Amino acid sequence: xxxxxxxxxxxxxxxxxxxxxxxxxxxxxxxxxxxxxxxxxxxxxxxxxxxxxxxxxxxxxxxxxxxxxxxxxxxxxxxxxxxxxxxxxxxxxxxxxxxxxxxxxxxxxx
Amino acid sequence: xxxxxxxxxxxxxxxxxxxxxxxxxxxxxxxxxxxxxxxxxxxxxxxxxxxxxxxxxxxxxxxxxxxxxxxxxxxxxxxxxxxxxxxxxxxxxxxxxxxxxxxxxxxxxxxxxxxxx
Numbered sequence: 001x002x003x004x005x006x007x008x009x010x011x012x013x014x015x016x017x018x019x020x021x022x023x024x025x026x027x028x029x030x031x032x033x034x035x036x037x038x039x040x041x042x043x044x045x046x047x048x049x050x051x052x053x054x055x056x057x058x059x060x061x062x063x064x065x066x067x068x069x070x071x072x073x074x075x076x077x078x079x080x081x082x083x084x085x086x087x088x089x090x091x092x093x094x095x096x097x098x099x100x101x102x103x104x105x106x107x108x109x110x
Numbered sequence: 111x112x113x114x115x116x117x118x119x120x121x122x123x124x125x126x127x128x129x130x131x132x133x134x135x136x137x138x139x140x141x142x143x144x145x146x147x148x149x150x151x152x153x154x155x156x157x158x159x160x161x162x163x164x165x166x167x168x169x170x171x172x173x174x175x176x177x178x179x180x181x182x183x184x185x186x187x188x189x190x191x192x193x194x195x196x197x198x199x200x201x202x203x204x205x206x207x208x209x210x211x212x213x214x215x216x217x218x219x220x221x222x223x224x225x226x227x
Contacts, residue, residue: 035212044206044219045157090213096172096173098159098170098172099212100159101157104156
């Protein structure tokens with residue numbers, strides 16, 4: 001059971017916008033920054049968003065993220081077929097003294 | 111250009127010890143604020159952080175597996191190693207190494223380890 005809770009699945013059609021939520025607690029999201037990773041089928045995760053809302057170089061601005069209290073969300077606008085992937089949220093946990101991940105959300109582009 | 115590559119056995123028997131190696135390039139682990147972590151992902155399941163080693167040789171482990179894990183580095187070879195003792199079928203997973211202390215900027219492709227008799 002992951003300390004960060006994500007919906008197992010999400011879907012949208014090309015061009016639509018979709019939001020993926022990540023819920024945690026006071027020891028992780030509530031007191032630390034949130035990071036998001038994209039994992040395309042059969043590949044390693046790739047850093048998508050760090051420190052709540054910072055996009056590494058090369059990540060399209062269609063991807064954005066936010067955090068409020070003990071929850072965070074990833075938004076994808078202008079959905080494209082290549083966005084079909086698993087999305088994982090993560091945050092440092094002060095109680096465990098290490099990073100924790102969400103269970104992952106499988107995004108399907110219909 | 112930062113690259114990481116994991117290597118190790120694909121199949122391990124229960125109760126045996128697993129030894130994995132992460133060979134990296136494009137950075138030095140002796141540079142201040144550099145860290146390398148091991149993260150695993152059982153088939154179809156969530157990512158799980160296992161261990162981290164820092165530029166100053168400080169080491170950190172996930173609480174639940176602390177007694178079974180040892181992380182090490184060989185800066186002369188640009189390698190980080192991970193040993194896990196007393197393997198069980200539930201340890202079957204893809205094992206990744208990645209750079210970063212707080213979040214993970216670069217990842218290796220991962221190596222699938224199956225624990226089975």
